[in-house]
Amino acid sequence: MARARRAVTDARRAVEAVWRIESARIVATLARYTGDFALAEDLAQEALGEALAAWPASGVPVNPGAWLVTVGKRRAIDLWRRQGRESERYALLAEPAAAQEELAEPDAVADDVLRLVFIACHPVLAREASVALTLRTVGGLSSAEIARAFLVPVATVQQRIVRAKKTLAAAAVRFELPPPQEYPARLSAVLSVLYLIFNEGHAASSGPEWMRTELSTEALRLARVLAGLLPREPEVHGLVALMALTAARFPARLDRNRDPVLLADQDRARWDRALIALGEEALARADGLAAGRGPYALQAAIAQCHALAPSVEATDWQRIVLLYEALSRIAPSPVVELNRAVAVAMAEGPATALRIVDALAADRALAAYAQLPGVRAELLVRLGRLDEAREELERAARLSGNERERRVFERKARELS
Amino acid sequence: MARYMLIMRATDEAVAAYEQIPFEQVIEAMGRYNESLRNAGVLVAGDGLAPEPGVVVDFSETPPVVTDGPYGETKELFNGFWTLEVPTIEEAVEWAKRAPLTPGNKLEIRRVTGPEDFPADNEWIQKQAEWREHAEQ
Numbered sequence: 219m220a221r222a223r224r225a226v227t228d229a230r231r232a233v234e235a236v237w238r239i240e241s242a243r244i245v246a247t248l249a250r251y252t253g254d255f256a257l258a259e260d261l262a263q264e265a266l267g268e269a270l271a272a273w274p275a276s277g278v279p280v281n282p283g284a285w286l287v288t289v290g291k292r293r294a295i296d297l298w299r300r301q302g303r304e305s306e307r308y309a310l311l312a313e314p315a316a317a318q319e320e321l322a323e324p325d326a327v328a329d330d331v332l333r334l335v336f337i338a339c340h341p342v343l344a345r346e347a348s349v350a351l352t353l354r355t356v357g358g359l360s361s362a363e364i365a366r367a368f369l370v371p372v373a374t375v376q377q378r379i380v381r382a383k384k385t386l387a388a389a390a391v392r393f394e395l396p397p398p399q400e401y402p403a404r405l406s407a408v409l410s411v412l413y414l415i416f417n418e419g420h421a422a423s424s425g426p427e428w429m430r431t432e433l434s435t436e437a438l439r440l441a442r443v444l445a446g447l448l449p450r451e452p453e454v455h456g457l458v459a460l461m462a463l464t465a466a467r468f469p470a471r472l473d474r475n476r477d478p479v480l481l482a483d484q485d486r487a488r489w490d491r492a493l494i495a496l497g498e499e500a501l502a503r504a505d506g507l508a509a510g511r512g513p514y515a516l517q518a519a520i521a522q523c524h525a526l527a528p529s530v531e532a533t534d535w536q537r538i539v540l541l542y543e544a545l546s547r548i549a550p551s552p553v554v555e556l557n558r559a560v561a562v563a564m565a566e567g568p569a570t571a572l573r574i575v576d577a578l579a580a581d582r583a584l585a586a587y588a589q590l591p592g593v594r595a596e597l598l599v600r601l602g603r604l605d606e607a608r609e610e611l612e613r614a615a616r617l618s619g620n621e622r623e624r625r626v627f628e629r630k631a632r633e634l635s
Numbered sequence: 636m637a638r639y640m641l642i643m644r645a646t647d648e649a650v651a652a653y654e655q656i657p658f659e660q661v662i663e664a665m666g667r668y669n670e671s672l673r674n675a676g677v678l679v680a681g682d683g684l685a686p687e688p689g690v691v692v693d694f695s696e697t698p699p700v701v702t703d704g705p706y707g708e709t710k711e712l713f714n715g716f717w718t719l720e721v722p723t724i725e726e727a728v729e730w731a732k733r734a735p736l737t738p739g740n741k742l743e744i745r746r747v748t749g750p751e752d753f754p755a756d757n758e759w760i761q762k763q764a765e766w767r768e769h770a771e772q
Contacts, residue, residue, distance in 0.1 A: 228725060231723055232725045232728070234723070234725065234726075235723055235725035235728070238721075238722070238726055239675065239726065239729055278729075431636070432636055432722070435636040435720065438676065439676035439677065441676070442674070442676030443675060443676050446674030446675075469749070492680055492718070493679075
């Protein structure tokens with residue numbers, strides 16, 4: 219009883235909860251009114267500060283989103299007044315009382331949120347700047363939360379955001395949707411930023427923990443938001459499907475020492491059925507919208523093969539090989555080729571797969587990629603070439619930037635001695 | 636992240652009052668709410684329960700006693716749920732406050748357990764460990 223009462227009256231956390239739900243719409247609405255994305259973000263942060271000061275005493279208002287927009291607008295008017303620019307800008311601002319109606323107009327706000335997503339993932343920005351800006355403005359995360367997720371100092375995240383805003387201002391990026399001729403490339407940039415966030419949580423490239431699932435969960439949430447904004451874009455649903463079907467395996471991916479458990483060894487009873495259902499639904503929507511699958515839908519289809527298989531042995535590896543071949547045709551990459559080799563090893567045996575992997579090793583494109591010697595080692599073990607396998611595992615351990623992963627490679631190498 | 640279940644309960648009076656509202660209006664309000672949860676990427680699952688009386692299997696005796704209707708003294712009917720994936724209970728509360736419900740309705744918010752709630756010596760986790768050792772041989 220006492221616990222429940224404390225939880226619901228924690229005002230600060232209540233403000234943060236409202237912020238996560240409303241921040242994208244608040245920043246987007248303020249950006250439309252001021253025509254200035256960077257200013258809108260500042261105003262929204264100021265409004266959040268005011269809410270944190272006021273709500274613990276007054277309680278959360280009935281319409282918290284409208285309250286925050288109203289405060290943001292008032293701050294804008296104050297700013298322009300101080301700058302002597304009210305005549306220039308005043309006309310743009312509706313009466314604060316109108317804010318409630320605007321937030322209640324979902325379609326208009328949805329378009330503004332979409333503009334926000336496209337700006338945060340604008341091609342003039344560096345990848346890490348887009349990641350920080352997307353998580354903060356669209357996701358409603360604080361700089362501290364982003365810093366914690368990426369294991370960098372808070373000041374670093376703040377600098378990235380400040381610099382990103384300056385870059386957008388210098389490039390005179392307007393608060394608008396991309397023109398039709400740029401649209402496919404711009405959408406693809408948005409999807410790749412979301413997928414980057416997902417992957418950083420899914421297999422952290424650095425640091426002591428192998429997974430930081432909050433980051434992946436947030437990426438999935440943002441992809442679902444985007445799917446709501448762009449319901450007719452098949453690859454957005456493809457990305458939702460890929461993330462959901464991959465995240466479904468998270469509960470089985472760590473053992474009791476928090477070390478990685480390979481797909482073959484995972485307890486499939488622990489896979490998240492709700493996420494599998496969500497992923498399958500999203501993939502069906504993607505398939506219903508397009509004649510051919512895009513790269514995300516194809517990868518989702520591969521993840522679906524795993525999700526539906528009762529065991530590694532009972533997996534439809536032939537189908538997975540075909541899906542990887544299709545993926546290689548539309549989005550060729552050495553990593554896809556390596557994954558195809560793994561599937562070929564399961565479908566046809568290690569010798570055929572080793573030829574693919576050897577070609578990749580000769581190509582040097584994956585020279586710094588720990589998974590390449592890792593996969594090669596598995597194939598060599600299956601072929602009985604244990605000394606070579608051990609060398610490859612040692613190489614994989616040296617290349618891995620993740621402590622947990624490195625320990626698994628080292629342990630396997632020792633087991634072969 | 637955690638999962639929270641929003642459990643909907645209503646008094647008989649609330650159910651009766653709800654039936655006075657045109658059905659299409661109810662569907663539209665619920666539809667909008669569900670869409671907002673979906674588009675925010677937080678909805679994991681949800682269902683409504685049909686109004687006709689159910690059956691209770693009571694384990695007070697062996698074999699269990701099967702009776703019609705809800706628990707004996709219940710004044711509030713459990714008539715639906717949503718499961719949301721959100722980082723804090725406060726966010727689940729914020730979403731709950733936005734549900735299109737009328738007086739006499741209540742939402743109880745409970746955290747759904749996950750693998751982290753089970754002790755490391757849990758049978759299933761042991762089973763997994765054994766399987767791993769076997770697989771690595």
